[in-house]
Amino acid sequence: MTxxxxxxxxxxxxQEILTxxxxxxxxxxxSVSPIVEPMMGADMIIYKEDGKVMKYALASGKKHLSLHCLxxxxxxxxHSKYSALLPRAKFQKGCINFTSADELQxxxxxxxxxxxxxxxxxxxLEARKKKR
Numbered sequence: 001m002t003x004x005x006x007x008x009x010x011x012x013x014x015q016e017i018l019t020x021x022x023x024x025x026x027x028x029x030x031s032v033s034p035i036v037e038p039m040m041g042a043d044m045i046i047y048k049e050d051g052k053v054m055k056y057a058l059a060s061g062k063k064h065l066s067l068h069c070l071x072x073x074x075x076x077x078x079h080s081k082y083s084a085l086l087p088r089a090k091f092q093k094g095c096i097n098f099t100s101a102d103e104l105q106x107x108x109x110x111x112x113x114x115x116x117x118x119x120x121x122x123x124x125l126e127a128r129k130k131k132r
Contacts, residue, residue: 001036003045010060018058020106021067025056028113031120032056044068053122056113067104068095071116074124082112 001009007018025032025047032047032055039046044059044066057068072078073094083091089104090097098104 001043003034003036006036006043006045014060014065017065017101017104017106018060020101021058021104021109024106024110025058025113028110029055029117031117039068049121053125055116055121064090064097064099065104066095066097067109069112069116070094070121071119072096072112074121075116075119078112078115078119081115082108085111 003022007015007022010018022034022045026034029047031049033051034045034047036043037046038044039054039057039059042059042061044057046054047056047058049055053070054068055070057066059066059068072082079091079093082096083089085108086096086098086104088098088102096104
């Protein structure tokens, strides 16, 4: 299944925000490529850095949508900045749960992805392996 096919299978009221966020991620972080795969028991669009490591994911759950963001999980200042900018969204350690574009505006998501694009997840994970 392609990302476009995944989005087309979602409820109509979610398709516009999923499409907007998908386009934001691809436009603002050239290091990632999308693939639809299962994660945490459900299919979602996973954006892999250099085709290897999950950097972001977009999911459509029963009650909300989620933007999984590994760079935010690994960077407390980024997490703090965007939890303040998006007070209506529900922040977890590495994901943002939301129900509409009012809670996660694409323009702010673009700023988030711009900030996260500077973080090389693959290099961080490889450095951690070398320390062990």
